[in-house]
Amino acid sequence: GYVKVDISNTFTVINMPFDDMGGGATMFTNTIGPQVAGVGAVLYVWTGASWDPKRYDRGNWNNAASVALEPGVAYFLKRPTSWTGTSNITLTGEVPEATNTQRSVTGLGNFTMVSFAYPAEVKFTNTLLAAQGGGVGAVIYNWTGTSWDPRRYDRGNWNNAANLSLKPGVGYFFKAATAGEGFVWSQRRPYTWPGTPLPASNGPF
Numbered sequence: 310g311y312v313k314v315d316i317s318n319t320f321t322v323i324n325m326p327f328d329d330m331g332g333g334a335t336m337f338t339n340t341i342g343p344q345v346a347g348v349g350a351v352l353y354v355w356t357g358a359s360w361d362p363k364r365y366d367r368g369n370w371n372n373a374a375s376v377a378l379e380p381g382v383a384y385f386l387k388r389p390t391s392w393t394g395t396s397n398i399t400l401t402g403e404v405p406e407a408t409n410t411q412r413s414v415t416g417l418g419n420f421t422m423v424s425f426a427y428p429a430e431v432k433f434t435n436t437l438l439a440a441q442g443g444g445v446g447a448v449i450y451n452w453t454g455t456s457w458d459p460r461r462y463d464r465g466n467w468n469n470a471a472n473l474s475l476k477p478g479v480g481y482f483f484k485a486a487t488a489g490e491g492f493v494w495s496q497r498r499p500y501t502w503p504g505t506p507l508p509a510s511n512g513p514f
Contacts, residue, residue: 310428311401314478316345317394318454321386322480324424325378327402334377335402337363341378342370344398347389352376354384355422357415365389380405380426381412381494383480400478404428406502409495414438414483416491418446423483425475429499433460433473438494443467444486451481462486 310327329335337352342365350365352373363373378384388396410426423438425431433439433449447462449470460470475481485491 310404311399312428312478313397313399316386316388316396316398319387320452321388321454322383322422322452322482323386323400323478324381324383324426324480325400325402326380326405326424326426326428326477327400328380328405330401330403335379337373337376337378337384338370340400340402341386341398342373345386345388346370347391349387349390351387352384353387355420357419357421360385380407380410381424381496383422383424383482385422405498408498410498412438412494412496414442414485414492414494416485416489418487419485419491421483421485422480423449423494424480425477426496427499428477430474430476431499433470433475434467436475436494437496438483439467439470441492441494442483442485442489444489446484446487447489448484449473449481450484452479457482 314323325335346365352363353360354376363376366372405427412423414421443462448459450457450459451473460473463469
């Protein structure tokens with residue numbers, strides 16, 4: 310499968326919604342890296358407390374050689390300095406067959422970079438991230454291209470995020486509820502797979 314992602318702004322929040330075609334780890338340097346190689350390009354990896362910059366340097370991505378793009382995780386990408394105007398990259402790979410994917414989300418008001426782990430567009434409020442992560446202080450931040458747009462859990466609901474869709478190839482910042490413990494976002498596959506029917510669901514897919 311493939312997905313095109315707009316990187317027309319200096320910074321973009323990205324994710325990889327596909328598995329490696331060879332069944333191994335999906336390495337940044339084999340997928341996105343070659344498409345954005347250039348002076349000034351940086352991949353920022355969130356450590357849980359701060360950004361770890363992996364810079365394109367001296368004609369290569371050696372600084373990012375160990376970065377494997379994980380399902381449900383998102384990354385901040387700075388495109389090359391010389392790029393101007395409309396640009397996009399193409400994400401390719403094997404459509405995930407896994408019935409569920411899991412993403413650990415930190416609690417107690419901390420931040421996690423998240424994304425929908427499958428190549429499909431879904432409403433945030435229909436995901437188990439919304440169902441599991443709701444609570445006082447919880448916020449999902451959508452990157453507009455120049456700043457973060459906060460969608461807050463308020464008065465017992467996610468109404469502020471009712472029109473937010475999680476798009477393939479795009480990532481988001483999630484702030485946990487102030488008093489909420491960390492949890493594992495176990496996301497059900499949103500499509501059928503030949504010979505592998507989806508299990509019954511007791512709530513949001």
